[in-house]
Amino acid sequence: MSSTKTPSSTLSPPVLKSLKLNSSGLGQSATSKEQPAPVSSKLQAPTLSTLKISTPKFSSPKLATPKLSFSLGGDNSTITTKPSSAKPSSKLSTPKLNFSLGETITKPNLKPAAWSPSATPLVLVKRESETHDSMSFTFAAADQALFDFKPGQFVTLAVKIENKTHYRAYSISSAPQQKQLRLTIKRVPDGLVSNWLADNLSIGDSLSALNIAGQFNSSDCKHKSKLLLISAGCGITPVMSIAKTLLAHNSDADIEFLHCARDKDNVIFHDEMQTLLTQYSNFKVQLLLENSDGFASFSANDNTNEKTNSRALSHQTGMVSADVIRQLYPDLNQRTIFLCGPVGFMKAVENIAQESDFDMANFFQESFTPAADNKQQDQISSGATETSVMLHVPDFAVEAEVIQGSLLLDALEKHGVPVIGACRAGVCGSCKCKVTKGSVTSTSTETLTEEDVEQGFVLACSSTLRDDVTVALS
Numbered sequence: 001m002s003s004t005k006t007p008s009s010t011l012s013p014p015v016l017k018s019l020k021l022n023s024s025g026l027g028q029s030a031t032s033k034e035q036p037a038p039v040s041s042k043l044q045a046p047t048l049s050t051l052k053i054s055t056p057k058f059s060s061p062k063l064a065t066p067k068l069s070f071s072l073g074g075d076n077s078t079i080t081t082k083p084s085s086a087k088p089s090s091k092l093s094t095p096k097l098n099f100s101l102g103e104t105i106t107k108p109n110l111k112p113a114a115w116s117p118s119a120t121p122l123v124l125v126k127r128e129s130e131t132h133d134s135m136s137f138t139f140a141a142a143d144q145a146l147f148d149f150k151p152g153q154f155v156t157l158a159v160k161i162e163n164k165t166h167y168r169a170y171s172i173s174s175a176p177q178q179k180q181l182r183l184t185i186k187r188v189p190d191g192l193v194s195n196w197l198a199d200n201l202s203i204g205d206s207l208s209a210l211n212i213a214g215q216f217n218s219s220d221c222k223h224k225s226k227l228l229l230i231s232a233g234c235g236i237t238p239v240m241s242i243a244k245t246l247l248a249h250n251s252d253a254d255i256e257f258l259h260c261a262r263d264k265d266n267v268i269f270h271d272e273m274q275t276l277l278t279q280y281s282n283f284k285v286q287l288l289l290e291n292s293d294g295f296a297s298f299s300a301n302d303n304t305n306e307k308t309n310s311r312a313l314s315h316q317t318g319m320v321s322a323d324v325i326r327q328l329y330p331d332l333n334q335r336t337i338f339l340c341g342p343v344g345f346m347k348a349v350e351n352i353a354q355e356s357d358f359d360m361a362n363f364f365q366e367s368f369t370p371a372a373d374n375k376q377q378d379q380i381s382s383g384a385t386e387t388s389v390m391l392h393v394p395d396f397a398v399e400a401e402v403i404q405g406s407l408l409l410d411a412l413e414k415h416g417v418p419v420i421g422a423c424r425a426g427v428c429g430s431c432k433c434k435v436t437k438g439s440v441t442s443t444s445t446e447t448l449t450e451e452d453v454e455q456g457f458v459l460a461c462s463s464t465l466r467d468d469v470t471v472a473l474s
């Protein structure tokens with residue numbers, strides 16, 4: 001889930017504090033690296049009776065943000081350009097103020113800067129357990145910027161473990177335009193990064209990230225006002241972001257949420273779904289549990305009043321099937337479906353939709369396959385046929401013999417080619433590279449355009465070597 005952006009630095013716009021103007025108007029601008037906000041052109045330039053400029057101390061010597069004190073015609077008012085705690089940068093957006101004389105402006109409508117992953121690390125501010133093997137990590141940007149993403153997208157983290165950086169893409173489970181970004185991560189058996197994060201990441205630790213991306217999102221995927229959100233296991237993470245955003249911004253939306261899990265102990269976001277149920281009458285949740293023993297008491301713990309009881313989470317025992325879907329959603333064909341879960345589960349739901357004559361233009365899905373660690377990938381590779389083929393990567397002077405049928409991503413990593421495999425599931429695009437000679441077998445071209453495919457681009461995590469190949473990183 002990624003592509004690399006050129007690093008750039010950003011500076012939060014200056015915070016303008018309460019400003020009261022009287023009929024004598026506002027003073028002239030001062031000469032400094034950062035100008036105070038321009039005022040409406042309707043105002044006549046007044047005379048400053050007092051102008052003091054003092055330079056506060058900053059860690060960066062390059063951009064000093066001055067504190068400007070104005071005394072306006074005897075009515076003392078102050079504009080303070082307040083430095084952000086983050087590193088200053090050259091990218092300063094200048095706020096505009098529109099006001100009339102004598103009007104008190106308490107809070108200018110300044111939108112905080114959007115987070116730039118390549119410029120600002122994430123700082124962990126909260127971690128909470130969701131189930132016995134999954135937890136949510138809430139991050140803030142070091143410069144307090146807003147996280148600007150589309151509900152359903154993912155972020156690629158760069159996690160350094162024993163001096164080696166590993167890239168992993170994780171779906172975002174919070175809603176956009178917040179100052180916090182929540183990732184909900186499930187431990188993968190033998191998974192290097194997921195387990196390292198769960199065992200080692202502490203409050204105050206920072207992590208680098210590459211980007212936010214993803215085509216599976218409710219902003220770009222055109223949808224109806226009636227929706228059916230379906231998830232299984234940890235596939236609930238992007239779907240929860242979609243649900244919360246739609247509920248917050250689409251009061252006319254009719255949102256049904258079907259979540260499948262093994263049992264009550266594996267229901268991620270149980271309490272959060274319960275809370276959303278009490279807040280939004282246009283939201284319904286159905287849990288489908290393979291084993292629902294003990295579910296009644298589990299759910300009842302959260303139902304402390306009559307209102308909540310009437311909107312309690314409903315559940316059924318069983319696996320997803322055409323009968324269950326048709327029984328629960330007789331109006332299925334009037335809805336848009338967003339689906340995320342393990343591959344087998346998604347295939348089953350897709351088949352049910354097709355058998356039900358569902359218009360697949362209204363069907364959006366993203367496979368959620370937890371990133372396997374290198375050990376698992378090696379095992380996959382070693383299961384391939386023993387015939388050898390040659391891997392050439394001229395840009396990195398690689399000429400290596402590898403087993404035919406090996407995963408291209410594994411082969412590149414094994415021979416020191418700095419390819420990034422963030423999702424290892426063919427959905428993020430970070431491992432895009434070009435096969436200039438020879439051929440591979442690809443199971444996913446999800447993030448590639450037709451033109452990319454024609455030109456020989458492939459996703460290394462989803463391509464196995466068929467014969468001798470020459471590869472260039474994109």
Ligand code: FES
Pocket residue numbers: 001002420421422423424425426427428429430431432459460461462
């Ligand atoms: S690593 Fe994400 S598409 Fe290959």
